[in-house]
Amino acid sequence: MSEVSIDIHRDGTEVTESLRRDVREGLSARPxxxxxxxxxxxxxxxxxxxxxxxPEYYPTRAEREILARRATEITATSGMRTLVELGSGSSEKTRLLLAAGTAHGTLREFVPLDVSSSALSASARAVAAEYPRVAVHGVVGDFTAHLETLPGSAPRLVAFLGGTIGNLVPAERAKFLASVRAVLGSGEWLLLGTDLVKDTDTLLHAYDDSxxxxxxxxxxxxxxxxxxxxxxxxxxxxxxxxxxxxxxxxxxxxxxxxxxxxxxxxxxxxxxxxxxxxxxxxxxxxKFRPEGVRAELADAGFAVRRWWTDRKGRFGVCLAQVRD
Incomplete structure (x- = not known):
């Protein structure tokens, strides 16, 4: 089992105060x-x-299909020494990148960031047991507030998967992407998963399962x-x-x-x-269109180097690099 360390940037007091602010603001609004x-x-x-x-929730399977086919290419192209995952959860799909990085011989450290300390602790220890040559440095925090705390040696690959960027409105997305760009050095990488626009029935069933x-x-x-x-x-x-x-x-x-x-x-x-x-x-x-993803990344200072979809064209993953 590799070394595991966890930094905590959201303790119970901070979590409660942040929730209190959001509840006061959000539940006093219309709507x-x-x-x-x-x-x-x-x-x-x-x-x-x-x-x-x-069965209705296609995004995870579609994204996993892409990563299974492209993990080796992602690793070889980025040369990642540190893999950072934002909103890591169980880090299930990320294991495809961990396996490829270990096989390639460049990956030395995995940095998962998640708001849930219990989920982060469990997944960090599971990854450390599965990949004993990769040091695991977990961060309990909010990806909209604690990016500047991310550790790891260059070149880093920041993975933001699952279509989670879609949970942000356009102004929030612009701010978030700019903050990722600000913490990355020249030539470092962002791997971004985006759910794509498709027929309404498929979308609604994915968010209202039987x-x-x-x-x-x-x-x-x-x-x-x-x-x-x-x-x-x-x-x-x-x-x-x-x-x-x-x-x-x-x-x-x-x-x-x-x-x-x-x-x-x-x-x-x-x-x-x-x-x-x-x-x-x-x-x-x-939900996104490819040209929109490229434009938002360009505005934040990234250049898209690779773009992939699953075989059915439901989901997109792009590998973007910081522009000098």
Whole structure:
């Protein structure tokens, strides 16, 4: 088993204060909203892992197909010495890159970053046991706030997979990509996974599965608010809704109140009233076109060196390099 170290940049106090700010702002807005990062306590991480195995949820399989075919090329092209994964979760797909990097002989360190300390700790130790020649340096943090803390020797490859960039609105994406560019040196790399625009039925089924796992995942954000801020949300009083916004080309996940209700959130000093049918937007998941991905990366200072899709053209992965 290789060496494992974990840096913690989000302790319990910081997490609670950040959640309190988001709850006050989001649940006082019209329409109401909550950031999707609050899905991911231990229960939420487990539910999302289940989602990735559902027959309707194609993104994980499509991205894995690309990585399985291209991991050796990614490793050889980048020459990565350090692999950084943002929003690492269980790091399942990343093992394809770890295996290729180990076989290539250049990879020395793996740096997973995740908001969930429990998920990060478990996956870091699993990777260390599986790849004993690769040092594992985990970071508990938020990829929108703690990128400057990322360790590792150059050349680094930052992997941002799963289409997670689609959870950011365009202005947030621009800020995020610029922040990644700012922490990378000349010639370093970004590996970006993007879900592509496709027929509406396929998209909606991916976010509203027949087994109801996505619905439970969506409602988990209310349980997180209950646990950390003493709220009295009844998650069963909210319907899970997946909505396709054709103009913005993104999926919105919503929680719609089944009845009028008043929710008390004492640790945020907030009382929230809901009309029947009123919703909270809990996630957006933007879908992309190749030319749009290239343009956003160029604006942030990256040049796309490789672009791949799965055989059905559902998902895109690009390898981009910092421009001098």
């Amino acid at each position: 109401k909203w909550l950031p999707s990062k609050w899905f991911y306590d231990a229960t939420g991480s487990e539910l999302f892992d289940r989602i990735t195995t559902l 087994r109801g796992v996505t619905a439970e995942f969506n409602r988990n954000v209310l349980r997180v608010v209950n646990t950390h801020l003493g709220a009295d949300f009844d998650p069963s009083a909210f319907d899970h809704v997946a909505h396709w916004d054709d103009c913005r080309e993104w999926i919105e996940m919503r929680l719609a109140a089944r009845r009028p209700m008043t929710v008390s959130i004492p640790d945020a000093d907030l009382t929230v009233r809901f009309e029947r049918g009123e919703y909270v937007r809990t996630e957006i998941s933007a």
